[in-house]
Amino acid sequence: MTDKEKKNFYCLDMFPYPSGSGLHVGHPRGYTATDVYTRFKKLQGYNVIHPMGWDAFGLPAENYAIKNKIHPSKVVEENVAHFKDQLNKFDLNYDWDREVNTTDPKYYRWTQFIFLKLFERGLAYESETPINFCPSCKTGLANEEVVGGKCERCGTAVERKNIRQWILKITEYADRLLEDLDGLDWPEPIKEMQKNWIGRSEGSNIVFDIKDSKDRIEVYTTRADTLYGCTWVVLAPEHQLVNKLKVESENQEEIDEYIQKSKNKSDLERTELQKEKTGVELKGIKAINPINGQEVAVWVADYVLGHYGTGAVMAVPAHDERDFEFAKKYNIEIIPSVVKSTGNYRSYLMGAEDISDQDLEKLDIIIVQKPESDVRKIEIPKDSIAKYEELITEKLSVGFWNEYVGEKIIFIFKHKDGQVERLEYKNENIDRINKLSAEFTNDTSGKTIIEDWLGEGADGYYQDYLLSTDYGILINSEEFDGLSSVDAKKKITEKLKESGHGDFTVNYKLRDWVFSRQRYWGEPIPIVHCEKCGIIAVSEKDLPVLLPHVEKYEPTGDGTSPLSNESDPAIAAWLNTTCPKCGGSAKRETNTMPQWAGSCWYYIAYLMKQGSDYVWERDKIDPWLPVDLYVGGAEHAVLHLLYSRFWHKVLYDEKLVGSIEPFQKLISVGTILGIDGVKMSKSRGNVIDPDPLIEKFGSDPLKMYELYIGPFSQPAKWSQNGIVGMHRFLQKVEKISDAEISSSNDKNLVPINKAIKKVTEDIESFSFNTAISTLIETFDLISTNSWDKPSAEIFLTLLSPFAPKMVEQVSQKIGMQMSVWPEFDSKFIADDKVTIAIQINGKVRDQIEIAIDELEQKVKELVLEREKIKSWILEAKIKKFIYIPGKIISIVV
RNA sequence: GGGCAAGUGGCGGAACUGGUAUACGCGUAGGUCUCAAAAACCUAUGGCCGUAAGGUCUUGUGGGUUCGAUUCCCACCUUGCCCACCA
Numbered sequence: 001m002t003d004k005e006k007k008n009f010y011c012l013d014m015f016p017y018p019s020g021s022g023l024h025v026g027h028p029r030g031y032t033a034t035d036v037y038t039r040f041k042k043l044q045g046y047n048v049i050h051p052m053g054w055d056a057f058g059l060p061a062e063n064y065a066i067k068n069k070i071h072p073s074k075v076v077e078e079n080v081a082h083f084k085d086q087l088n089k090f091d092l093n094y095d096w097d098r099e100v101n102t103t104d105p106k107y108y109r110w111t112q113f114i115f116l117k118l119f120e121r122g123l124a125y126e127s128e129t130p131i132n133f134c135p136s137c138k139t140g141l142a143n144e145e146v147v148g149g150k151c152e153r154c155g156t157a158v159e160r161k162n163i164r165q166w167i168l169k170i171t172e173y174a175d176r177l178l179e180d181l182d183g184l185d186w187p188e189p190i191k192e193m194q195k196n197w198i199g200r201s202e203g204s205n206i207v208f209d210i211k212d213s214k215d216r217i218e219v220y221t222t223r224a225d226t227l228y229g230c231t232w233v234v235l236a237p238e239h240q241l242v243n244k245l246k247v248e249s250e251n252q253e254e255i256d257e258y259i260q261k262s263k264n265k266s267d268l269e270r271t272e273l274q275k276e277k278t279g280v281e282l283k284g285i286k287a288i289n290p291i292n293g294q295e296v297a298v299w300v301a302d303y304v305l306g307h308y309g310t311g312a313v314m315a316v317p318a319h320d321e322r323d324f325e326f327a328k329k330y331n332i333e334i335i336p337s338v339v340k341s342t343g344n345y346r347s348y349l350m351g352a353e354d355i356s357d358q359d360l361e362k363l364d365i366i367i368v369q370k371p372e373s374d375v376r377k378i379e380i381p382k383d384s385i386a387k388y389e390e391l392i393t394e395k396l397s398v399g400f401w402n403e404y405v406g407e408k409i410i411f412i413f414k415h416k417d418g419q420v421e422r423l424e425y426k427n428e429n430i431d432r433i434n435k436l437s438a439e440f441t442n443d444t445s446g447k448t449i450i451e452d453w454l455g456e457g458a459d460g461y462y463q464d465y466l467l468s469t470d471y472g473i474l475i476n477s478e479e480f481d482g483l484s485s486v487d488a489k490k491k492i493t494e495k496l497k498e499s500g501h502g503d504f505t506v507n508y509k510l511r512d513w514v515f516s517r518q519r520y521w522g523e524p525i526p527i528v529h530c531e532k533c534g535i536i537a538v539s540e541k542d543l544p545v546l547l548p549h550v551e552k553y554e555p556t557g558d559g560t561s562p563l564s565n566e567s568d569p570a571i572a573a574w575l576n577t578t579c580p581k582c583g584g585s586a587k588r589e590t591n592t593m594p595q596w597a598g599s600c601w602y603y604i605a606y607l608m609k610q611g612s613d614y615v616w617e618r619d620k621i622d623p624w625l626p627v628d629l630y631v632g633g634a635e636h637a638v639l640h641l642l643y644s645r646f647w648h649k650v651l652y653d654e655k656l657v658g659s660i661e662p663f664q665k666l667i668s669v670g671t672i673l674g675i676d677g678v679k680m681s682k683s684r685g686n687v688i689d690p691d692p693l694i695e696k697f698g699s700d701p702l703k704m705y706e707l708y709i710g711p712f713s714q715p716a717k718w719s720q721n722g723i724v725g726m727h728r729f730l731q732k733v734e735k736i737s738d739a740e741i742s743s744s745n746d747k748n749l750v751p752i753n754k755a756i757k758k759v760t761e762d763i764e765s766f767s768f769n770t771a772i773s774t775l776i777e778t779f780d781l782i783s784t785n786s787w788d789k790p791s792a793e794i795f796l797t798l799l800s801p802f803a804p805k806m807v808e809q810v811s812q813k814i815g816m817q818m819s820v821w822p823e824f825d826s827k828f829i830a831d832d833k834v835t836i837a838i839q840i841n842g843k844v845r846d847q848i849e850i851a852i853d854e855l856e857q858k859v860k861e862l863v864l865e866r867e868k869i870k871s872w873i874l875e876a877k878i879k880k881f882i883y884i885p886g887k888i889i890s891i892v893v
Numbered sequence: 894g895g896g897c898a899a900g901u902g903g904c905g906g907a908a909c910u911g912g913u914a915u916a917c918g919c920g921u922a923g924g925u926c927u928c929a930a931a932a933a934c935c936u937a938u939g940g941c942c943g944u945a946a947g948g949u950c951u952u953g954u955g956g957g958u959u960c961g962a963u964u965c966c967c968a969c970c971u972u973g974c975c976c977a978c979c980a
Binding site (some may be wrong): 097107148188189192193196197199201203219220221222223234277302303304307308309312313316317319321322323330424507508509593600634637638705707709711714715716717719721722724725726728731769772774775777791835836837838839841842843845847879880882884886887888890891892 | 894897898904905906907912916917918919920933947959961973974975976977978979980
């Protein structure tokens with residue numbers, strides 16, 4: 001069936017989940033697109049594979065089965081038959097001999113086989129840490145299946161639950177999954193979503209010793225440059241050290257209570273609601289900032305996540321919004337250590353009656369605002385700062401001070417006796433600055449100057465500079481003062497590394513994949529539990545491990561699988577087995593695989609299909625991979641598309657496939673919405689059934705309308721009237737066969753060649769809507785010219801991918817054979833004469849037909865001779881004459 | 894809150910790297926055919942002024958760059974999608 005001389009093209013649709021409600025008009029949009037595209041590619045001479053199959057394991061079939069007391073296998077069988085029947089009505093060119101079904105034991109034998117490979121490589125492991133659990137679906141969920149704290153499938157708030165489960169180490173492939181995205185021809189937003197999901201971040205681990213103890217707290221930060229601004233450290237409530245430290249602290253009860261409380265919070269409460277931050281200090285425990293030896297408090301707070309980084313963070317309220325909020329609430333000191341670098345300094349100028357606005361302007365100083373007559377908010381360029389200081393030193397009134405804030409913070413105090421004291425805001429000067437400022441203002445509140453700036457009364461003028469999460473220039477950071485954030489991150493971490501208190505590190509948001517489900521309708525995990533040997537893989541020759549046919553398969557909800565219910569004899573017979581290693585008695589793994597397992601490799605299964613069997617042969621697989629074009633919904637951006645990339649890379653490492661990625665080019669299909677503009681769903685009652693439409697108009701007009709409705713990747717509202725237009729058009733085309741067709745007509749050469757070019761480009765770029773517009777226009781044009789045989793044959797070929805049924809009928813009638821996709825002749829594309837517009841002062845006033853290669857001088861003459869142009873220009877002088885050949889003439893008067 | 898995408902007639906939408914905005918389709922109006930209706934076909938169809946010729950305004954809002962902006966830049970408004978305490 002494949003021709004060695006031709007190039008291969010593998011075009012793949014995301015295979016559907018055969019739901020009970022059947023197809024609605026939204027489903028075939030993607031299928032129609034690949035149908036058009038593959039017919040086009042075949043005419044261009046490619047070997048094309050375009051298969052279809054069924055992703056049939058999973059909850060919907062099982063839930064439906066439970067509700068209606070029909071076995072899931074039966075449900076699936078009926079649904080598949082119904083889906084296939086509906087699809088066939090669309091006349092799509094699928095390779096049905098490659099049809100796959102994930103629930104076929106011959107199929108899932110290989111799904112289990114791949115699991116064994118994962119297991120052998122140590123990429124599948126058993127664990128009993130807390131995971132996401134959906135109380136309604138009664139099963140554990142992967143991180144990717146939790147959307148905003150809710151189950152992706154049913155919308156129930158997920159709980160944290162400790163259950164035994166199988167986990168796949170997808171994190172081991174995080175870097176490769178990230179890096180290889182660059183080579184893929186995928187929509188940018190989808191790549192971006194995967195990048196964000198993997199969430200690589202480069203930072204530093206920093207070790208805080210605990211005072212009078214051997215324990216140390218290791219924190220993860222991406223902002224080591226802000227270390228001097230750290231005023232406390234925070235442990236997540238789950239952090240192991242909490243249990244130890246709480247005993248040594250003065251308020252153990254309070255801490256216990258807090259931990260208990262946050263344990264009871266669901267993920268939704270802890271994150272989604274963005275509640276006010278809470279926490280408890282470990283009183284009496286002090287951590288030591290390794291960069292400067294400062295003692296800082298230690299807190300437990302559940303705004304820190306236990307599973308990310310080290311489960312502990314350093315809090316820098318000046319340069320982190322969460323820490324800032326927390327510091328405000330619990331009244332913790334805020335120390336700025338990075339200042340935004342704009343190149344300017346800011347100052348409030350007071351006590352400077354002798355300094356005029358002109359004095360300042362001479363130094364290029366900007367007076368931002370004059371809130372009161374004796375106060376000026378000013379911005380001083382870096383270059384003027386020395387002169388500004390001179391001015392202040394000379395003219396500031398006694399008993400006042402001036403400070404300016406930028407890459408440094410400088411205070412200039414003018415004492416009563418006229419003596420000037422200049423102090424930089426640095427550790428050794430801070431006490432002195434606070435003392436003087438309090439004295440000068442007779443302030444007895446004991447507030448520090450920084451508190452004053454950042455407090456309630458402040459207007460944010462300095463805060464913009466001092467309390468920013470942006471990168472900037474370090475201040476208040478000893479030897480690192482003046483460095484940029486980027487340099488300082490490096491230098492500070494390097495210094496910490498010398499004393500064993502820190503190092504560079506990388507973290508990912510991506511978490512390992514919770515792979516087991518406590519449900520019946522899935523692939524059994526091919527593992528046995530032997531009392532003597534422990535966890536043992538089923539040997540490959542014993543695959544598949546068949547899913548036993550049982551009558552009762554309701555989920556238990558207690559974290560065990562329905563397949564562990566030994567009171568059912570059918571289950572007991574399956575469950576009790578022998579250990580492949582020692583031959584002793586053993587029990588089968590009762591968890592099943594998640595819905596995603598079967599879809600992780602189905603694109604390979606199509607290539608393996610031989611009759612009803614699947615055979616893994618590299619020479620049958622490699623010539624087709626990676627998939628050349630994959631079309632499906634964007635909703636799978638981080639689930640299916642990430643999981644199958646992971647599996648594919650493992651298969652590559654196993655030398656079972658030859659490519660590093662499964663899907664080279666991806667195009668996402670926009671959802672078709674109901675007439676009311678919302679997603680079609682049974683419960684809303686806005687579902688449009690395609691069957692009656694096909695009956696009334698036929699498959700061609702419906703398919704064409706699916707593509708004509710709008711840009712392919714954008715969502716589109718269904719309109720019941722739209723098909724009529726396509727139907728009318730096709731009816732007109734059908735009449736070609738009745739009309740007089742001449743043997744040739746030169747007038748048609750230009751339009752038909754232009755059509756070849758445009759339609760070819762548009763199909764190639766999935767711009768089907770404009771391809772169809774072009775076909776309609778071309779048809780109308782040639783119909784007025786009258787048809788000739790060559791044009792009719794080309795036109796019908798161009799139309800054939802869109803309306804295969806109709807075109808076939810017509811071509812038989814007029815006795816043509818369609819074989820190859822036409823190529824345009826460029827000599828008929830470029831016209832020798834063009835009509836272009838003449839603009840006067842930017843407004844179109846006239847049109848002129850001229851030769852495409854006419855010289856500018858001649859064009860100018862022709863244009864200025866025209867009565868219409870004369871009447872617009874009148875006596876005015878022509879300032880400019882612009883001529884862009886083939887585009888426009890623009891006259892400015 | 895952050896990221897991304899998008900705002901064009903009554904509606905779906907078109908417009909290449911800045912060059913005649915509203916292609917194509919739907920709908921609507923008038924007409925042809927018909928005893929009548931449906932279907933089909935033909936004509937017209939962005940708003941305003943005008944009998945007309947023609948003029949004038951118009952691509953979410955407000956600015957800017959340009960001979961010229963739906964397209965580029967800035968600010969704002971609206972909608973959709975994704976992520977959401979990831980330190």
